[in-house]
Amino acid sequence: MNTMLDSYKTTPLDQVNVWFEAAKISDFPKDGGACIKYKNKQIAVFNFAREGKWYACQNLCPHKMEMVLSRGMIGDDKGIAKVACPMHKKTFSLETGENLNGDLASIATYPVKIEGDSVFVGFSE
C-alpha cells in the first residue's frame, strides 16, 4: 500500500517539466475542489476563490489510504490554506502538505497555473 503513497512526491515549481492541461476553470467549484487524472495519478485541484489562488495535492489521504481529498472542504487554519479530509476531518496545509491536526505524513503538493480558461498542474515527469 505504501507504494501508492510513494508515487506522490511534492513537486516544487523549479522541478516542473510537464504542465498538464487538466480541465477548464469552470470544471472546478468556487472555494472547492475536484479530482483530475494524470497518468496513473489522482490529483485533487482546489479553486480557492476567496484567496484568488489555486492549489493541487495528492487525492490520497495518508490516514486510511482513500482517494477522497478532492471531496473535502477547504478553508484556513490561522491563515494557512488547508483541506479537511471528508472521512475523518484530518486537515492538511495546501501550501506545505503538512498534517495540521495530527501526526500523519505530509501529503504531496503540486503547482497550478491558469492560462486563459484552462487549469494546468505541474509535474516533474
Add this chain to the structure above:
Amino acid sequence: MKKVVVIGNGMVSYKFCEKLAATSDFKEFSVTVFGEEPRRAYDRVHLSEYFTGKTAEDLSMSTADWYADNNIELHTSEMITEINREQKTVANHRGVTYPYDYLILATGSSAFVPPIPGVEKEGVFVYRTIEDLEAMASYAKKIKAEGKVEAAVLGGGLLGLECANAVKELGLNAHVVEFAPRLMPRQLDKGASDMLQSKIEDLGLQVHLSKQTQYLQGNKSIEGLQFVDDTELKVSMLVVSAGIRPRDEIARECGLEVGTRGGIVVDNHMKTTDESIFAIGECALLNSMIYGLVAPGYDMAEIAVQQLCNETDAAMPEVIDMSTQLKLIGTEVASFGDALNEAKQEIDEIVYENKRTGIYKKINISKDGSTLLGGILIGDSSDYNALFQIYNTAMQLPENPEDLILGSRGGEGGSLLGDVMDLPDDAQICSCESVTKGQICGAIEDGTAEDLGGVISCTKAGTGCGGCKPMVKDLVDATLKSLGREVKDTICEHFDYNRQELFDIVKLKGLKTFDEVLDSHGTGGHGCEICKPLVASLMATIHADTANKEYTIQDSNDRFLANIQRNGTYSVVPRVAGGEITPQQLIDLGIIGKKYDLYTKITGGQRIDFFGATLNQLPSIWKELIDKGFESGHAYGKSLRTVKSCVGSTWCRYGMDESVSFAIELEERYKGIRSPHKMKGGVSGCIRECAEARCKDFGIIAVEGGWNLYVCGNGGANPKHAELLAEQIDNETVVKYIDRFLMYYMRTAAPLQRTAAWLDKLEGGIDYLKQVVVEDTLGLAQELETEMSELVNKFECEWKQAVEDPEMMKRFSHFVNSNDDDENLLFVPLREQKMPQHWK
C-alpha cells in the same frame, strides 16, 4: 560566571538546559553540552513515529537555533571520554579539555543485550537511536526483497511493544517474545496483559509469552530463535529490547561511586559522591533504582537546576511516581500508583473486564475503603486523569468505590472528580511537565495568561503526552468564570459567536450565502470544516435552502447527498416513511440494487440501505429510484431520519391508535428539514412500545384518551429515555407541540448537539421546556409554528433537484477530466454480497 558542562544530549539533558535557561540566575552560568550523536536531542519516547512519516527534525526537542539563542554551546558528535575531578576538567576523544565548575552527567542508557549465544549475528538490532532505526529499516528492505517478512522483538515491556510497532510499520510480521508470563510485567497484571495481548493480536502482531531464548539459529545471519522449551520461532530479523543499562563508564573510571549492577549513585539532591558532579536521568541510581521513564528524569533535571541556583533544600520526593498513560500500538494503556500491590498490603481489588469492547480496568483500594492505592486501565484510559488525582491527593473515595471504574449507575452522571476546582492547589495536573493546579489557575489569576493557549505556553502544561489537556481546559474555564470573565464557546477561529448568536444574525440581517456571513461577521479568514457546515445548517433552517445551493460548504455526506463509507464509496437510502412499503416497491428496489451490485441491508430505522455505490453511479441510481416514485431519505443529513412505527390498531389486537398513519404523517411533515444534528422519531400504538419511541428525539405513544408525547431521547453512545412533555393530547396538538419543540431546538442548540444533550444543558430542564412549548411563557409559540410551517411548505427533494439539473450533476464524477471510476476500489465477497477490502 560559573561553568556548567553537561555530558549527554538526550531528552533529560535538554530539559535540564531548558529549565536552567528559564531561571533568573541563568546569566551567571555558561553552559556547554556534549552529545555523541550527530543531532540535537530528540524525543525517544515517540521513536517509532520515525517510520510513520516523522523526520528526525520533527522528533527534535528544540528548534535548530534554540541552543544558540540561549547562549548554550552545543557540541554534537563529540564524545567525552575522561573526567579529571582534581583539575575539574573533562576531555573528549581527541584529548581536548574543557574546564567546569559543575558537571552534569546525563549520559542516559544503552540497550541491554542479554548474553544469548548468537546475538552477534547479522540481522540482530537494538532499538535506541535514530541510527538504530535506520539500520533496521535498511535490513528490513533487504530481507523483504528476498521474500522474508517474519521478525521478532525480544522483550514485551513498554519499549519492546513500541519497538514491535516500529517493526510492523516496516511492513514486517512482528512477533513479540517475552520471558515473563505476561506483557509489560512491571506495569500490568495478568488480566490487563491478556486484554492488551488480544488487542494487539487483532492488529496482526503475534505474542509469545514465557519464552526463554537458548540461542539464535542461523549461520552468518539470524534465521530463528531456539527456546529452552524445545520450540522455535523462524525469523529473519531480531530487535533486542530487553531492558536498559545505565551509561556509567565515564563515572566509574573517575572514581565516582556506582551501583553493583550499574548506575551512578546519587543522593536525593541528585548529587554524586563528588559535590560538584550531578547525575540525572537513566544513568542515575537513586534509592538503588534506575528510573526508565521520562517524567522522573525531568524531575531530576529540575532538582539539579535548583541545586545549582543555591536552593539547597530542593530534593526528589521519597516516593517517585511511576504512573504512566500512553497509546501502545493503538491501544490505550495506563497504570498508576501501586498497580501490582508491590507493597504487599491488605487490599481490595476491583476489576472490570469487557472482552467485547476490549476494556480492562482494575483499582486497588485500601481494606477500609478509604484510599485509592493504584490501578490499571486498558483499552479506555479516559478516566486516568481523574483517577490519578484521586490517588495522588489521597482524596476520600465515594461510598461505592466501584463507581470509580464503572461510573455511577443511576442518578446524575457527573464526572468522577466532581468539581475540578475542589482539587488542592498542589495537585499535579500535568505530570510530564510537573505543573500543578495552583500554577495553572495562578497564570490566569495574575494575568500572565488570558486563555487556554496562554496557559499552555507559559506553564507548558499539556505539551508532553497531552493526556491532561481536558483537565487543563476545565481548570482554565472554571478560573475564568470565577473571575467573572466570559467563557465563550465560539464556533471556531473564523467567528467570535456561538451558534445561537450567529443564527439570530443571519435571520435578522437576511444573509444568504456563506461568503456574506463570513465577510460581514467573520474574523477575517476564509472559513473551515467547522463553520462551513454550521452556516449551511443555518441557511437550511432559516431559508429552507437545500444542500444543492452551496454544495462546497456542506459536510462530507451532504455535499454528495449520500453517506460516504469506508472506502470512499457511498450508501443510498430512499425514504420509506413510517417503514410502510408495498411488495411492488420492494421489487423495484431489489431490481435496482441487483443492477448496480449494491450490498443491501435493512436499517434500524425501518428502511433499506444500499452500500458500495461509486460517485459516478449515484446519479443513475437516483434517476431510477425517482422514476419508481422514491425520494431522498436524507440519511446523509443532519436532519430527520425516520419516524419508526409499530403496526398499530390497523392490525394489532392491542393497538390503541393508528401508529403507522401518524408516523407517515409526521415523517412527511418534517422530512428534509436540517437541524443541528440528526433527528429521529417514533410512534407506538400502545404502551408495549414496539416502535421504541422513547429512545427517539420525539416519540409518541397511544394511550387511553390520546397520545403521550416524549422528547429528547437518544440511543447511541449515551442512551437516554425521552421525557414526558405532554399527556393525552390529540393528533393536532401533537403536531403543534413537535413544531414548537423542534424549532426551539434548531434555534438554540450548539453545533452537532443532539436533543438529549441539549436538554441536559438547558437551564431548568424539562420543566422549562414545558413552559416554552406547552404553556408558551416566552410568547414564542406562534413564531415557532410559523417558521416550521414555512420549512414544511418549502420542501423539495434535493435528489430530484440534482438529477434534473445538468450543472448540478457535474459534481458526481470521480474525475473532472475522465469518465473513469476510482481504480483503487477493491471489494471482497461477503456471504452472498460484497464488502470493501479491509483498511491496511
